[in-house]
Amino acid sequence: MKEKIEIADYAQTITKALPKGILLNTQGEKFNSMVIGWGNLGTTWGVPTFVVYVRENRYTKSQLDRTGEFTVSIPLDKPVPKIAKVCGSQSGRNVDKVKETGMTLEEPEALHTPGVREYPLTLECKILYAQRQELSALPKDIRASMYPQDVDGTNPMANRDPHTMYIGQIVEAYIIK
Numbered sequence: 001m002k003e004k005i006e007i008a009d010y011a012q013t014i015t016k017a018l019p020k021g022i023l024l025n026t027q028g029e030k031f032n033s034m035v036i037g038w039g040n041l042g043t044t045w046g047v048p049t050f051v052v053y054v055r056e057n058r059y060t061k062s063q064l065d066r067t068g069e070f071t072v073s074i075p076l077d078k079p080v081p082k083i084a085k086v087c088g089s090q091s092g093r094n095v096d097k098v099k100e101t102g103m104t105l106e107e108p109e110a111l112h113t114p115g116v117r118e119y120p121l122t123l124e125c126k127i128l129y130a131q132r133q134e135l136s137a138l139p140k141d142i143r144a145s146m147y148p149q150d151v152d153g154t155n156p157m158a159n160r161d162p163h164t165m166y167i168g169q170i171v172e173a174y175i176i177k
């Protein structure tokens with residue numbers, strides 16, 4: 001069962017959960033989920049949006065570019081350690097994260113990307129706009145700390161790859177019960 005929510009009522013929950021890691025889910029050739037710590041809830045072009053930032057070499061990026069949609073899953077309590085570990089450090093290119101973590105998928109309402117029952121607060125998002133960040137336009141200190149050019153793109157934390165920003169229109173928001 002899903003309980004529809006007013007997104008603004010959960011702004012604080014989402015903002016506080018982000019630094020600990022929430023899930024960005026995609027459904028391309030298979031379902032995949034990656035941990036994200038960056039994101040923005042707000043309004044763009046007069047509609048509710050959630051913005052995510054994904055580095056070049058993530059398996060997630062290839063799925064986003066192919067499908068044009070994603071779901072975001074947020075824990076109401078704390079992240080689940082096994083899900084957080086696998087989805088934040090391993091690539092969907094090499095593992096099936098559903099099998100690896102035992103996470104439970106929940107059918108979506110409006111789009112094609114499932115949510116995750118263990119992280120019940122769910123936003124279904126349709127991508128309206130994607131843009132790769134221009135590293136030369138960033139402050140020097142951020143460029144040096146977040147995009148060290150001597151670390152290859154497979155590193156899950158800071159590496160040389162720029163982020164692509166995806167602005168997703170939130171078309172459904174609910175809590176999986």
Ligand SMILES: Cc1cc2nc3c(=O)[nH]c(=O)nc-3n(C[C@H](O)[C@H](O)[C@H](O)COP(=O)(O)O)c2cc1C
Binds near residue numbers: 057058060091
């Ligand atoms: C707490 C935390 C936050 C993260 N935030 C992001 C993020 O916002 N953007 C990003 O591209 N990678 C982020 N990562 C790294 C990805 O989760 C990690 O590289 C993942 O294995 C990519 O999975 P994929 O290749 O299946 O897409 C984060 C990792 C952790 C542990």
